[in-house]
Amino acid sequence: MTTPEKFNNSYIVGISFVSALGGYLFGFDFAVISGALPFLRSQFNLNAVWEGFLTGSLALGCIVGCLIAGGLAEKYGRKPGLMLAALIFTVSSVAIALAGNLTVFVLLRFMAGIGVGMASMLCPMYIAEISPAEVRGRNVAINQLTVVIGILVTNLVNYFLADGGPDAWRWMFGLGAVPSVIFIFGVLWIPESPRWLIKVGQTEKANLVLHKIGSAAFASSTRLAIEQSLTGVKKQSFRAVFEKGVRPAVTVGIILAVFQQLCGINVVFNYTSTIFESVGANLDRQLFETVAIGVVNLLFTLLAMWQVDKLGRRPLMLIGSIGLSVIYIILAFLLQNQYSAGLVSVFVLLAICTYAVSLAPVTWVLISEIFPNKIRGVASSVAIVSLWAAYFVLVFTFPILAEQLGTFGPFYLYAAICLAGFLFVLFRVKETKGQTLEELEHTLVRH
Incomplete structure (x- = not known):
């Protein structure tokens, strides 16, 4: 503390x-x-x-x-x-x-x-x-x-x-x-970021900010650490992301970012009304379900913030991906056979719970951790752009797939994607809990 x-x-x-x-x-x-x-x-x-x-x-x-x-x-x-x-x-x-x-x-x-x-x-x-x-x-x-x-x-x-x-x-x-x-x-x-101020030579302004944040000793040691970290640093191009030495870590980061979206959960967030309309729910019930989703999402995000450093990243990702796969199969079956909105709601909320404690926060944590220091900024940009591109593909295709297959159809596809994600995490993603960024760089880039 x-x-x-x-x-x-x-x-x-x-x-x-x-x-x-x-x-x-x-x-x-x-x-x-x-x-x-x-x-x-x-x-x-x-x-x-x-x-x-x-x-x-x-x-x-x-x-x-x-x-x-x-x-x-x-x-x-x-x-x-x-x-x-x-x-x-x-x-x-x-x-x-x-x-x-x-x-x-x-x-x-x-x-x-x-x-x-x-x-x-x-x-x-x-x-x-x-x-x-x-x-x-x-x-x-x-x-x-x-x-x-x-x-x-x-x-x-x-x-x-x-x-x-x-x-x-x-x-x-x-x-x-x-x-x-x-x-x-x-x-x-x-205030402006002290790291950026030091990077552009505005050291006095950076000192003022650092003294507001902490003690004189903290300000001095932090300024020195920032100056040392910037020594010899060159601006990285997007080409550096695809160099052989860093490719394994970058590949893992991009696939995790894409998987977080193609797992299908944002269909539940963005098309709640469509899902519940398909089982006969009126507009009031559809919008009530969006509120229930928001409440559950908040509660389980708080749980994730508490547990991510205790349970570890990898176990949460494994539980989340296989859990979503099973829940989606059940949800698709319920939608296909026109079960009640109440029963559908139970499994929609279970999907939200599962996502909120696993893929939602952990993917962002891993993206911030697994890239080597020298390319972290550029690699993070590539991963986040990939994430938003996957989000577009997901939400653009859902209404079209639902029209062709029925509202239930896409959830069988998302279940298969989550199973594939489970296998990817199992065989390709290493635990990062409790390791420094430098230790992670050695583990993920060289092995």
Whole structure:
């Protein structure tokens, strides 16, 4: 445990939570579509292809956001990058609420995705760089927690807005401007990353930030460590990610990122209404299920944050992948045979529980750990872009597959993917718990 004399814990947690508001807005943009879809189908006369593209357009924006966030953060600093993401969130929330046709809506949803993609990279990066090593894991986990809280709060708001008539979806999107404006003012308050300040030669400013974070001894030792870590570091290109020596670790990271999406759980998050409509649930019940999903997701994310350093990464990934495979087979059977919405709900929530304590948080932890120091930034970008591309494929194809096979059909496919993921983790993923990044680099790159 840290001591009050060494670190200014209240300040550290405060700036971590402000930065993690980007995670909350990530959760908002991710979840709002689930409550809005029943209204959007009517508003824009969506067919299966357009429903999938409208939902997935966020992911296409995320890919662009990820690709530009790293360069912006390196050239101008983490704080301006966060500010730009906050402005994009604000403008897109209001503009989507006013969208008059499908083309404009999709373009604005793509724009919102740019903000989400930037936040998904910059918020954890910023928190990691301002946090002392002893509390870094806890603080980075705050970002995942705010994502989940954003999903839950958005689902609750959607539920209460649903009786507002055919234009209820406009309020669902427009209210996202409120946390976005709070995020803007919060970013104005937080300091720039001391690591970036030292990297660009602004050592005095970095010293001021480090003295706010901790004691004089902490500030001095941290500054020295940062300066040493930057000695001889060259800018890495994307080509470095595919060098033979680092290829095994990069391959594992990309496959895990893709698997986290193609496992199918985000179909449950984004198409809750479609799933429950297929077994006869009315709109009120459909939106209630989104709230139940949000509550369970939050509770089991808290459990995961508590257990990930105790149980280890690999066991949680194995349990999650095989658990989802079994649950999906049962869920597909229930949907195929038109069992009650109540019984379907039990297995939907079991799938959420399983994902929330395993693939959801652990994949992000592994991506942050397994890449060698010299390519960590570039490799993380490649993995996260791969993750968002896989998310687009998943949510774009679900309405089309459901139309051709029935709502139950895709879940048999997701069960098979989860079984393949289980085998991949079993044979290719090593445990990383309790090892330093340098120890992991030796293990994963050389063996």
